[in-house]
Amino acid sequence: MERTSSNWYCSLRFPACWSMFRSRVSQMAGKRLASRKNSERLCRNYVEKMLMLLVKLLKSKFTLKLFKPFLKLNFLNLLESKYIRSVIIGVALMVFQQFGGINGIGFYASETFASAGLSSAKIGTIAYACIQIPITMLGAVLMDKSGRRPLIMISATGTFLGSFLAGTSFFLKGHGLLLEWVPILAVAGVLIYVSAFSIGMGAVPWVIMSEIFPINIKGIAGSLVVLVNWLGAWAVSFTFNFLMDWSSSGTFFVYSGFSVLTVLYVAKFVPETKGKTLEEIQKSINS
Numbered sequence: 001m002e003r004t005s006s007n008w009y010c011s012l013r014f015p016a017c018w019s020m021f022r023s024r025v026s027q028m029a030g031k032r033l034a035s036r037k038n039s040e041r042l043c044r045n046y047v048e049k050m051l052m053l054l055v056k057l058l059k060s061k062f063t064l065k066l067f068k069p070f071l072k073l074n075f076l077n078l079l080e081s082k083y084i085r086s087v088i089i090g091v092a093l094m095v096f097q098q099f100g101g102i103n104g105i106g107f108y109a110s111e112t113f114a115s116a117g118l119s120s121a122k123i124g125t126i127a128y129a130c131i132q133i134p135i136t137m138l139g140a141v142l143m144d145k146s147g148r149r150p151l152i153m154i155s156a157t158g159t160f161l162g163s164f165l166a167g168t169s170f171f172l173k174g175h176g177l178l179l180e181w182v183p184i185l186a187v188a189g190v191l192i193y194v195s196a197f198s199i200g201m202g203a204v205p206w207v208i209m210s211e212i213f214p215i216n217i218k219g220i221a222g223s224l225v226v227l228v229n230w231l232g233a234w235a236v237s238f239t240f241n242f243l244m245d246w247s248s249s250g251t252f253f254v255y256s257g258f259s260v261l262t263v264l265y266v267a268k269f270v271p272e273t274k275g276k277t278l279e280e281i282q283k284s285i286n287s
Helices: 002-059 061-071 075-079 081-099 102-107 109-115 121-146 148-174 179-201 204-212 218-246 248-269 278-286
Strands: none
Touching: 075 081, 075 218, 081 102, 081 204, 081 218, 081 248, 081 278, 102 109, 102 179, 102 218, 102 248, 109 179, 121 148, 121 179, 121 204, 148 179, 148 204, 148 248, 179 204, 204 218, 204 278, 218 248
16 A cells, blocks of 8 residues: 555656756756857857958058058069069979979889889888988078078989989899899988988978068969979879889989089079078079
């Protein structure tokens, strides 16, 4: 009898408790929803006010006067006599950087080691990665101490030596000469190339590019230089296997030739930008 009474009592109380619980949850959810809607409304009002302020600022005479010279610029302005030399230097440095073969050598390093007869191509690839990081850090330290021009010329000389050694290894292999030296020369050439590129040719052209362009053409000129860089990267990556099928030694000799041209071009045309103002750099370029 007591059990029946208890069940009867619980059956009366449970619906009431459940109803109170649902009501409480609904109230809390309603308050949270109202709070969120209020926050969204405040945020929307704030954004609308900021947009209105931005529109007013853009329409102001001061802003139009400030940005008027930039709005008129296009790629044809880069051909003007006061800009053309800076643009040529920036584009040329990117061409030499890419057509020195860095993407072909870097992307296909393991295949290069295997083609040269190295028993374990992974060892050469691991050494490649281990060398690149500390040498790049060293180059960042030396950039402001030694100057841009000496660093990039030393770097290009190193890439020439590395490419020439790698090309020599494939030349010896193709003619059946000193076969025991072929893998050693190939690995040494690639590692010397990567080390030399990382210390200068990898970063210095970008630094020079940021320093030689006047402020009013920096955006357009920089866009052109980046476009040339990526087109060069694609061209080298795309043609590397075709060149290797044509002549393995010839491929690396071509890259070494671009490195020689880099040294000659930098020595003749590229100004030293370390510690100089934009006016001094422009004067040395246009003199």
